[in-house]
Amino acid sequence: MTTITDPKKRATIKDVARVSGTSSATVSMALRKDPRISEETRRRVETAAVEVGYVYNRSAANLRNQSSDIIGLVIGDIANPFFAQLSAGVNEVLTEAGKMLFLASYNEDPERQASLLSRLSEQSVDGILLCPAFGTDPAMVNTLQQWQIPCVQLLRTLPDSPFDYVSTDYRSGIDQICEHLIALGHRHIAFVGGDRLHSATLERHQGFIDALQRHEQDASLIFHIEPSRRSGRSFVETLRREHPEVSAAVCFNDVTAFGMMAGLRRLGLVPGRDFAITGFDNVEEAEDRIPALTTIDSHAFEMGRRAAHMLLARMEFPDQPRQQHILPAELIIRGSCGNSGALPSPELPGDRR
Amino acid sequence: MTTITDPKKRATIKDVARVSGTSSATVSMALRKDPRISEETRRRVETAAVEVGYVYNRSAANLRNQSSDIIGLVIGDIANPFFAQLSAGVNEVLTEAGKMLFLASYNEDPERQASLLSRLSEQSVDGILLCPAFGTDPAMVNTLQQWQIPCVQLLRTLPDSPFDYVSTDYRSGIDQICEHLIALGHRHIAFVGGDRLHSATLERHQGFIDALQRHEQDASLIFHIEPSRRSGRSFVETLRREHPEVSAAVCFNDVTAFGMMAGLRRLGLVPGRDFAITGFDNVEEAEDRIPALTTIDSHAFEMGRRAAHMLLARMEFPDQPRQQHILPAELIIRGSCGNSGALPSPELPGDRR
DNA sequence: AATCGCCGTTTAATCGTTTAAATTGGAGTT
DNA sequence: AACTCCAATTTAAACGATTAAACGGCGATT
Numbered sequence: 001m002t003t004i005t006d007p008k009k010r011a012t013i014k015d016v017a018r019v020s021g022t023s024s025a026t027v028s029m030a031l032r033k034d035p036r037i038s039e040e041t042r043r044r045v046e047t048a049a050v051e052v053g054y055v056y057n058r059s060a061a062n063l064r065n066q067s068s069d070i071i072g073l074v075i076g077d078i079a080n081p082f083f084a085q086l087s088a089g090v091n092e093v094l095t096e097a098g099k100m101l102f103l104a105s106y107n108e109d110p111e112r113q114a115s116l117l118s119r120l121s122e123q124s125v126d127g128i129l130l131c132p133a134f135g136t137d138p139a140m141v142n143t144l145q146q147w148q149i150p151c152v153q154l155l156r157t158l159p160d161s162p163f164d165y166v167s168t169d170y171r172s173g174i175d176q177i178c179e180h181l182i183a184l185g186h187r188h189i190a191f192v193g194g195d196r197l198h199s200a201t202l203e204r205h206q207g208f209i210d211a212l213q214r215h216e217q218d219a220s221l222i223f224h225i226e227p228s229r230r231s232g233r234s235f236v237e238t239l240r241r242e243h244p245e246v247s248a249a250v251c252f253n254d255v256t257a258f259g260m261m262a263g264l265r266r267l268g269l270v271p272g273r274d275f276a277i278t279g280f281d282n283v284e285e286a287e288d289r290i291p292a293l294t295t296i297d298s299h300a301f302e303m304g305r306r307a308a309h310m311l312l313a314r315m316e317f318p319d320q321p322r323q324q325h326i327l328p329a330e331l332i333i334r335g336s337c338g339n340s341g342a343l344p345s346p347e348l349p350g351d352r353r
Numbered sequence: 354m355t356t357i358t359d360p361k362k363r364a365t366i367k368d369v370a371r372v373s374g375t376s377s378a379t380v381s382m383a384l385r386k387d388p389r390i391s392e393e394t395r396r397r398v399e400t401a402a403v404e405v406g407y408v409y410n411r412s413a414a415n416l417r418n419q420s421s422d423i424i425g426l427v428i429g430d431i432a433n434p435f436f437a438q439l440s441a442g443v444n445e446v447l448t449e450a451g452k453m454l455f456l457a458s459y460n461e462d463p464e465r466q467a468s469l470l471s472r473l474s475e476q477s478v479d480g481i482l483l484c485p486a487f488g489t490d491p492a493m494v495n496t497l498q499q500w501q502i503p504c505v506q507l508l509r510t511l512p513d514s515p516f517d518y519v520s521t522d523y524r525s526g527i528d529q530i531c532e533h534l535i536a537l538g539h540r541h542i543a544f545v546g547g548d549r550l551h552s553a554t555l556e557r558h559q560g561f562i563d564a565l566q567r568h569e570q571d572a573s574l575i576f577h578i579e580p581s582r583r584s585g586r587s588f589v590e591t592l593r594r595e596h597p598e599v600s601a602a603v604c605f606n607d608v609t610a611f612g613m614m615a616g617l618r619r620l621g622l623v624p625g626r627d628f629a630i631t632g633f634d635n636v637e638e639a640e641d642r643i644p645a646l647t648t649i650d651s652h653a654f655e656m657g658r659r660a661a662h663m664l665l666a667r668m669e670f671p672d673q674p675r676q677q678h679i680l681p682a683e684l685i686i687r688g689s690c691g692n693s694g695a696l697p698s699p700e701l702p703g704d705r706r
Numbered sequence: 707a708a709t710c711g712c713c714g715t716t717t718a719a720t721c722g723t724t725t726a727a728a729t730t731g732g733a734g735t736t
Numbered sequence: 737a738a739c740t741c742c743a744a745t746t747t748a749a750a751c752g753a754t755t756a757a758a759c760g761g762c763g764a765t766t
Contacts (some may be wrong), residue, residue: 012752024754038713164607
């Protein structure tokens with residue numbers, strides 16, 4: 001019914017101009033509701049746009065505007081529930097702000113990270129949320145600065161980074177956990193998990209060492225296994241064999257703790273009674289495990305939201321002073337360390353019979 | 354040291370042309386290693402590009418090429434570990450193919466889905482991976498077709514959809530589960546979870562009804578609660594009160610099953626002994642729960658990979674016949690239904706004392 | 707009646723890359 | 737010497753939206 005030049009190609013503002021009897025400039029302004037265009041013309045343009053099935057071409061607009069309304073989210077692994085939660089928080093804020101999200105998951109490979117970052121700069125993304133890989137080339141910081149893309153860093157630091165930063169207080173979190181375990185009477189505590197020594201690992205180590213030394217305990221039992229369920233499970237045997245005196249394990253994160261709990265059961269030990277286990281993150285599963293896991297809430301979703309807000313602010317005011325926000329680590333005491341009032345309890349009715 | 358016109362603005366092929374003493378066309382071709390450009394010139398161009406800090410401008414290239422090397426992944430909720438796994442699979446294949454990934458998570462809101470899809474078309478994405486929301490306007494299918502964007506549908510069907518499709522055999526999965534439960538002697542079985550009646554829910558219902566009717570059992574106990582941990586947990590009480598005869602629950606997914614297991618414990622019941630529970634998905638947690646969860650593996654990661662491959666194929670051959678791939682549902686028998694040889698077992702050593 | 711101002715619209719240049727077509731400079735043929 | 741051919745490069749025209757500047761028309765002012 002309409003006069004589109006070629007049904008194969010998508011309609012442009014010129015087509016809309018032709019059908020509405022105006023010029024392309026008018027169409028451009030009308031569609032963006034520029035007050036300089038009269039109400040009446042605007043309506044005419046709008047109906048014409050619908051009629052020809054006009055679809056806004058952002059590539060063209062981006063080229064002209066030197067911007068894209070796209071944000072890049074650069075993370076280690078989207079399959080990790082922690083990052084997934086974080087992404088959901090980021091997504092919520094950015095959707096509201098009308099931005100699209102590039103998911104750049106580099107699988108903990110710094111080279112892939114580098115190529116993803118280049119790609120983002122080629123796309124003229126308006127901003128980057130970066131959780132840098134362990135092994136990131138320190139020169140990357142300069143490169144990012146040269147690109148002049150607003151950037152907020154997450155969870156892991158980089159040497160001499162000038163970027164805004166959002167994280168959880170890992171050090172204090174682990175410190176609190178250790179204090180809790182020491183108060184419960186544990187005298188031989190191990191730290192388990194964290195094979196990549198980025199800041200998120202080192203800060204945990206620091207918290208561990210601080211607390212143990214404060215109480216004049218041995219802080220040398222740090223084991224660098226991959227922080228996963230599988231590794232946690234198989235590591236238990238090694239730990240029991242080589243360090244039978246250890247009565248409590250501070251795990252890098254919740255999944256490592258779950259793995260260790262399973263490993264203990266396999267050896268006939270009951271976590272929370274025969275051995276204390278703690279986690280970090282407070283994923284959903286932590287609450288209804290048996291025993292429920294004592295852990296630190298790291299507020300992944302909220303952190304994603306914060307970081308996104310911070311990036312939007314940085315985009316608006318590129319020259320404002322560097323922002324930094326460390327979310328407090330919140331200790332959540334449940335049953336996995338025993339003697340805390342949570343064990344034995346109705347959570348384990350099966351054990352009673 | 355170099356002659357960039359304005360240090361504020363990023364260098365273009367023209368800058369590279371000037372510095373290398375060639376033309377912009379030569380630069381364009383040289384950088385893409387077009388064989389028409391001599392080896393020597395290419396090298397000259399390449400060093401000049403590095404010298405001026407040239408960054409490829411994809412907005413410009415996209416405009417000219419009418420393509421973007423971007424794929425849109427449209428899903429319900431990235432925080433859902435199932436979708437997170439799926440995304441990881443998609444990401445793996447697409448990264449390898451040099452595509453970027455738009456994460457479009459619509460939070461189970463069909464309107465947000467619609468606006469995300471428009472946005473994707475505006476961006477001229479090269480393809481879309483769509484897991485459609487419950488409540489998707491049936492006209493959306495036509496709209497998508499008009500946009501002429503290659504599209505692969507995931508997990509959920511749409512009426513009269515012409516798109517390629519990848520999913521798991523939900524129906525057969527639930528059917529197998531029911532057969533298993535019936536063989537174990539259960540005579541009053543409930544289906545729990547699935548508040549949105551998209552195909553992924555209806556197919557499960559169908560499997561449930563098929564199997565139960567085949568054995569002349571009552572197939573009417575279908576409860577439409579939100580398929581989450583929390584809902585599963587609180588639903589147990591209702592179920593026990595209103596249908597005390599029910600001895601087994603077929604859950605919509607694993608997390609609902611975990612919730613129900615926790616709910617049972619709270620009532621002093623031991624899942625796998627006093628009541629049978631099954632899940633769907635086989636998330637990591639299913640394996641080291643106590644008791645371990647009998648479930649169906651739905652291969653989320655692999656499904657993501659498949660869908661991505663299918664989309665790439667569709668992009669290459671837009672006119673090939675419609676592809677469809679239903680991954681077989683694989684029943685994994687563990688301890689949560691009792692009497693299956695898995696209970697009592699060394700998995701529950703704590704109970705023995 | 708001439709001038710000014712203003713509103714609504716159009717003209718035309720621009721963003722940076724790609725590519726069909728034109729051009730240049732040799733080498734090879736007759 | 738005049739020709740063709742070919743390879744290597746350049747010219748110039750797109751792609752579609754944006755926007756500064758120009759324009760036309762009309763009412764108000766002097």
